[in-house]
Amino acid sequence: MEAAFSGMSPWEINRDFTEIATPLGALDLHNDASLVGFRVFGHPLPSLLIDFSDGRGRPFSLEFKNVGELTVRQGGVASDGWLEIPEDAECEGLDNVSYYEYGTDLPPVFDISSLNLDMKFRSGEVRFIRPAE
Template sequence: MRARFTGLKQWEAPGDYSDVDLPDGGFLDLHNDFGLLGVAMLGYPKSTVRLEFGHPARGRFALEFHDVGELVMQQTVTSSDGWHGQPDDEPEGIDSITYYEYGAELPPFFEVQAPSLRLRFRAWEVALRPLAA
């Protein structure tokens, strides 16, 4: 079954995405133009994975995955690997988001790959929303 997309154009499965196409015809380049500022996992009112992105001149937004299940997170670096001091002025973006659909009854599957982490999960909805600066 297909995921529902809100605030961005529907993705085709299977596919790898690092750009988010907007309904107005524009796009957001999650690999080159926007840094991944944070990852949040929320449990109420729906289980949600939120990826927060930002750019000093273009603002901040969240890419949210709702009704998440089977979440696996792998962090590939720790603070002992050299994280110290202030965060980078321009954090790195993600490498890609892979989108799969498996059968009519199962939620779609997503895999997010970034330089320092990897997320895998199922979700029924993907939403893009602006965040306050």
């Protein structure tokens, strides 16, 4: 089963990537975008929004609808306690996004990794969101 895509070109299944094609042009989630954060919603259906900033500081999000089996691993803990964020630290983009089938009757799996965050989940719909400027 493949996911439905809106606001962007569909991704090829069973592949790793970092670039998305939108009506506004291509966005490289590794080199041209900074991961700002993520939000999880439980109503009316479970959904996950991953928030970014593009190279000009403009926000955009990827929304995954009807999310299941979500796991999140945050890697910013040092051996002596929580990792202190330097004052001059910049957000970084995603290192990798994998989109693959694992069980044909189930929604596909998304595996997303960045420097300090790893997420894995199932979702049947992905939407590109660029807030009005």
